[in-house]
Amino acid sequence: MSQLEKLIQRIKTLDKNMRFDQLQKVMESLGYTMKGPANGSSHFTFRKPGHNPITIPKHTPIKRAYVELIREVLESEEKDENKEKS
Numbered sequence: 022m023s024q025l026e027k028l029i030q031r032i033k034t035l036d037k038n039m040r041f042d043q044l045q046k047v048m049e050s051l052g053y054t055m056k057g058p059a060n061g062s063s064h065f066t067f068r069k070p071g072h073n074p075i076t077i078p079k080h081t082p083i084k085r086a087y088v089e090l091i092r093e094v095l096e097s098e099e100k101d102e103n104k105e106k107s
Contacts, residue, residue: 025050032092039088041065041079047091048075051098 022030028043045055045065053067053075067075075094077087 029095032088032095035085035088035092037082037085037088039083040081041077041083044077044083044087044091047095051094 025046028047031039032044032047045067048067049055051069053069053072056066056068058064058079063079064076065079067077072094075090077083077090
């Protein structure tokens with residue numbers, strides 16, 4: 022199992038010890054680009070054409086609500102991928 026697959030598995034189980042850089046790696050692997058904060062904010066926004074932007078604060082650890090949000094994105098991406106295969 023690759024490191025990326027392990028991170029995805031941790032997100033799916035809502036691991037409470039996720040770090041921002043780990044979520045960033047998963048989001049970028051899904052084709053999202055990260056835009057840094059403006060004016061001293063700690064919130065980073067991930068964007069992908071055709072999808073809603075996702076804003077996550079850079080705190081350690083990441084709050085469960087944000088991990089749940091990323092899990093929803095993963096599930097949505099998996100559904101889209103399965104539709105393309107059909």
